[in-house]
Amino acid sequence: MSPLAPLAGIGRLVLLGLSTLGRIAIFAGETISHLVRPPFYPKEFLQALMQIGWFSLPVVGMTALFTGGALALQIYAGGARFSAEAVVPSIVAIGMVRELGPVLGGLMVAARVASSIAAEIGTMKVTEQIDALVTLSTHPMKYLTVPRVLAATLAVPVLVAVGDSIGIFGGYLVGVNRLGFNPAAYLRNTREFLEVWDVVSGLWKGAAFGFIVALMGCYYGMHSARGAQGVGRATKSAVVAASVLIFAANYLLTEVFFAA
Amino acid sequence: MITLTDVHKAFGRNRVLRGVNLTIPSGESMVIIGGSGTGKSVLLKCILGLVHPDSGTITVDGQNADTKARDAFLARFGMLFQGGALFDSLPVWQNVAFRLLRGSLKRPKAEAREIAIEKLRRVGLKPDTADLYPAELSGGMQKRVGLARAIAAEPEIIFFDEPTTGLDPIMAGVINELIREIVTEMGATAMTITHDMTSVRAIADRVAMLHDGVIQWTGPIGEMDRVSDPYVQQFIHGRAEGPIEAVR
Numbered sequence A: 001m002s003p004l005a006p007l008a009g010i011g012r013l014v015l016l017g018l019s020t021l022g023r024i025a026i027f028a029g030e031t032i033s034h035l036v037r038p039p040f041y042p043k044e045f046l047q048a049l050m051q052i053g054w055f056s057l058p059v060v061g062m063t064a065l066f067t068g069g070a071l072a073l074q075i076y077a078g079g080a081r082f083s084a085e086a087v088v089p090s091i092v093a094i095g096m097v098r099e100l101g102p103v104l105g106g107l108m109v110a111a112r113v114a115s116s117i118a119a120e121i122g123t124m125k126v127t128e129q130i131d132a133l134v135t136l137s138t139h140p141m142k143y144l145t146v147p148r149v150l151a152a153t154l155a156v157p158v159l160v161a162v163g164d165s166i167g168i169f170g171g172y173l174v175g176v177n178r179l180g181f182n183p184a185a186y187l188r189n190t191r192e193f194l195e196v197w198d199v200v201s202g203l204w205k206g207a208a209f210g211f212i213v214a215l216m217g218c219y220y221g222m223h224s225a226r227g228a229q230g231v232g233r234a235t236k237s238a239v240v241a242a243s244v245l246i247f248a249a250n251y252l253l254t255e256v257f258f259a260a
Numbered sequence B: 001m002i003t004l005t006d007v008h009k010a011f012g013r014n015r016v017l018r019g020v021n022l023t024i025p026s027g028e029s030m031v032i033i034g035g036s037g038t039g040k041s042v043l044l045k046c047i048l049g050l051v052h053p054d055s056g057t058i059t060v061d062g063q064n065a066d067t068k069a070r071d072a073f074l075a076r077f078g079m080l081f082q083g084g085a086l087f088d089s090l091p092v093w094q095n096v097a098f099r100l101l102r103g104s105l106k107r108p109k110a111e112a113r114e115i116a117i118e119k120l121r122r123v124g125l126k127p128d129t130a131d132l133y134p135a136e137l138s139g140g141m142q143k144r145v146g147l148a149r150a151i152a153a154e155p156e157i158i159f160f161d162e163p164t165t166g167l168d169p170i171m172a173g174v175i176n177e178l179i180r181e182i183v184t185e186m187g188a189t190a191m192t193i194t195h196d197m198t199s200v201r202a203i204a205d206r207v208a209m210l211h212d213g214v215i216q217w218t219g220p221i222g223e224m225d226r227v228s229d230p231y232v233q234q235f236i237h238g239r240a241e242g243p244i245e246a247v248r
Helices: A005-035 A042-052 A054-082 A085-126 A129-135 A140-177 A183-193 A196-222 A227-258 B040-048 B070-074 B092-096 B109-122 B139-151 B169-186 B197-203 B230-237
Strands: B002-011 B014-024 B029-033 B055-060 B077-080 B157-161 B189-193 B206-211 B214-220
Touching: A005 A140, A005 A196, A042 A054, A042 A085, A042 A140, A054 A085, A054 A140, A085 A129, A085 A140, A085 A183, A085 A196, A085 A227, A129 A140, A129 B040, A129 B077, A140 A183, A140 A196, A196 A227, B002 B040, B014 B040, B014 B055, B014 B206, B014 B214, B029 B040, B029 B197, B040 B055, B040 B157, B040 B189, B077 B139, B092 B109, B092 B139, B109 B139, B139 B157, B139 B169, B157 B169, B169 B189, B169 B197, B189 B197, B206 B230, B214 B230
Parallel strands: B029 B189, B029 B206, B077 B157, B157 B189
Antiparallel strands: B002 B014, B002 B055, B206 B214
16 A cells, blocks of 8 residues: 555545535525526425425524533532522523524424435436426426425524513523522523623524525535435435534624624 | 437446437337346437436437437426336325426416326326325326326327236237327327237337347338348247347
């Protein structure tokens, strides 16, 4: 084996990663360009909105409820070390709306939606349904990708807003019933320390994460290899890519929104 | 008339089409035969623009298949896919009327449904099939629905990709007869891909044999049995011995 073989292997991996990123960027650009050019498919958009938004509510809500409760316990225990237990309501609220609401909401939607989109479109590809769309004079990007990406971009911020409220409520339940906070004081603290931008920045993050989730589902579905294994791999790749990109985008957006 | 001139297509190192020359006259039913993996489906997909040839030209009535006016070009075609390729999320009638519910051929919903039911009846399916979903249909019924979808917009050219694969002999006979009847009554140009010799004899006006990426032989169906080409003879009689390697 050549002594340069490990380096060549690393090089191949880097090139593969960069070419995949490039293809995803081109796919995103095409999606955006089709977003503003007719024909539009409102029925498909509304169906996607129901699938992505409405049917994701339970899982996002449950995640937020338990996260809010756990956050309250953690902050209380941590704050007790330097007599700062009173910060629980404000930190729970800020933590939920700025970070945990959008990120956990995005991840739960990635697990539920990116996988289902990739599996659905991947199956359509391997059963020639995508080819059939083309022969029926229907552009697959416009019919399959645009409605899903648009629906996710609009639905996830709403899910995040609902998740934020439920998460804060979870913190409130634990704070009042388990940690002995006065209900009125807990609510007052939450309201006083929370700023509008805290909430709005989280909603923008939600929109970005929704875009990423649906885009990854559609991209990997459209590029699925043949057979059950191909669809399975596309589904897994969609969830992994969406999750990693959500974390990366979260850091970048936090830098943009809150860097001093 | 569909004309293919020196069409080449390779996937990596696999050179599937190596200079295909073929003419399909208007109103005729051409059947392409050839072994599995010889590029029959790729050829068909090249004409539809689903696969882009590496070189060569494909024209339909003088119009290049690579045209920018894709919608108008594709509106001339109907296609029956090998597995039906019905959309799982739509009921049968919306599958059949897909083209009539959107795009340049859009009709009012009630009219589109009526046409869909009429086409379903034409392929021997009862109107109550219209509201079922593809998953609720047998393989033969799915083929019929695919056929109804292919003819729904009354195309000038219809492609059939392995129309009888996976069907029992009786259902295959029914589909063959339907294809023959529909192509004759619509006066459409038809191109069928198959390796089922019963289909070939039932559907074809002309036959072309694709082997090693080129058209090995083409001629009227009546001449097929008399032709001395050893490739054609081996294929149509299904012999293991001959110039075509049995293991590919």
